Amino acid sequence: MSTSRSRETRSRESTVLAATRPPRAARRRAVQAALAASISGLMFGWDAMALNVVKNALQFHTGSGSGLIGFAVAFGVLSAVLGAFLAGRLSDRIGRRAIMVVSAVLFIVASTGTAFIGDSMALFLVWRLFSGMAMGAAMTIAPAYVSETAPADMRGMLVSLRQFMLIIGLFVCGLLGDAMLAAAPSPAGDAPLSTARLGLLGLHLEVWQWAFLSVAAGGLIYLIASLLVPESPRFLIARGRVKEARGVLVRTLGETSVDARVQEISESLGGHSIGGFRSLLNRSGTNLQRIVWVGIGLAALQQLVGINAIFYYATTIFSTIGFGEQAALQQTLILTAVKIAAIVTGMLLVDRVGRRPLLLVGSISMFAALVMTAVVMLTAPQVAGPDGALSPDLAGSPGRAALALVALCLYVFAYAGTWGPIMWGLIGEMFPNRLRGAATSVAGGVEWASNFAVTLTFPVLAAWSIGSTYVLYAAVALLSIGFVVKFVPETKNLELEQMDDFSN
Secondary structure, eight states: OOSSOOHHHHHHHHHHHHTSOOOHHHHHHHHHHHHHHHHHHHHHHHHHHHHHHHHHHHHHHHOOOHHHHHHHHHHHHHHHHHHHHHHHHHHHHHOHHHHHHHHHHHHHHHHHHHTTOTTOHHHHHHHHHHHHHHHHHHHHHHHHHHHHHSOGGGHHHHHHHHHHHHHHHHHHHHHHHHHHHHHSOOOSTTOOGGGSEEEETTEEEEHHHHHHHHHHHHHHHHHHHHHHSOOOHHHHHHTTOHHHHHHHHHHHHOSTTHHHHHHHHHHHHTTOOOOOGGGGBOTTSSSBOHHHHHHHHHHHHHHHTOHHHHHHHHHHHHHHTTOOGGGHHHHHHHHHHHHHHHHHHHHHHHHHHOHHHHHHHHHHHHHHHHHHHHHHHHHSOEEEOTTSOEEEOOTTOHHHHHHHHHHHHHHHHHIIIIIHHHHHHHHHHSSOGGGHHHHHHHHHHHHHHHHHHHHHHHHHHHHHHHHHHHHHHHHHHHHHHHHHHHHOOOOTTOOGGGGGGGOO
16 A cells, blocks of 8 residues: 555545634634744835935945946845745755744844945945845745645635735835934935934934834844744654644644644655755656746746836826826825735635636736726827937826826736735645745745846836837736636645645
């Protein structure tokens, strides 16, 4: 007889286990663990605020040109690729929670170091390398950790918490940055406001320095939260620490059927050592497993659909319908309200409706919104800018401008409620236990690399033709519809041990 039971038997028993609703106390502890991991989303917003504050000060102190400043700020995204790529693989060796702890320490050290770089661009880049790695690692490991500690029937919602924290973090930390700038006295001469000195806690530092020290304070919060939550039970069992794993499962799932769950997890590992990029190959060893390619496709499509580019051009759309440059807070409030409404809607539906239906709705809605925007931009009167490049003029066409605003809000709502959180949820849950860490590394690295590619190419594409650029993104959204239909599995209410059925 085989050392492991048939897939059909495992699937049937896992379904029975999934149907056992954990007690309220256990569910509360699962939520607490998810909240701790989701602080990584808050850190993203905190770090973005500090970067926004430091840009002018960095140029003033170092004398660098706008091109180098842009690269220095974007360098964190590039180094996040490395952090994401290392995080999942290392988490198979030292643990999921350990990666969260290491990331928190990196946030603290790198942010504190950045606050005292003086006028050295080289030091800024060194610390951006470490903070970017921390961001990539923390954001990538969070969905895997939450998936491995959450009950199956609320896993989608709990993984989505990180995206919710990210949205809240971007807004709240943005307000924090604005408050620090508003509290600072006017600097001397032509120095930017971010170089004004602000006295706090007996120290007189420039505003941008306080911004990065606040990020370090956020890292300390993340560190404490990470130390207070348990390690992933799947990792513990893979390392032979079954007694510890059983204790974690009791805390997050309750006493009922814990022994059966431990046996399920052990059998899903099947005597294989977890991790290692070789585990991602198919039986012939000549190609990646199909489910790994699915993860790579999801990660790439989530960014190549153009979400960052849409946000970059949002200010222009708002300005054409009566929002001046000074109304940035109003613009932010509108988009933040749309994103919060979307993510809350997605969190309420993901464990009821399922991942695939929501992804399809998101893809179709984004495609419609992008086509609508492309038509508006391509049919609008074109005016020449200071550099001679043509761009659509919506100021004289209120109808077109209103349509562009509706399309923008539809796109943001569709993305924030579906592809934004659900891609990460699938990355964290759909890989079999024995290869989740390595596969998450690859998919997370691809997501950050795609993010960087869109950030790098959008200014060039927009200068060529903003309308045609939206057509390209619409084509990607159309491709994502077919991708979901043909390749993406439904994981709603499945235990992680049932994900073996998706590998070959």
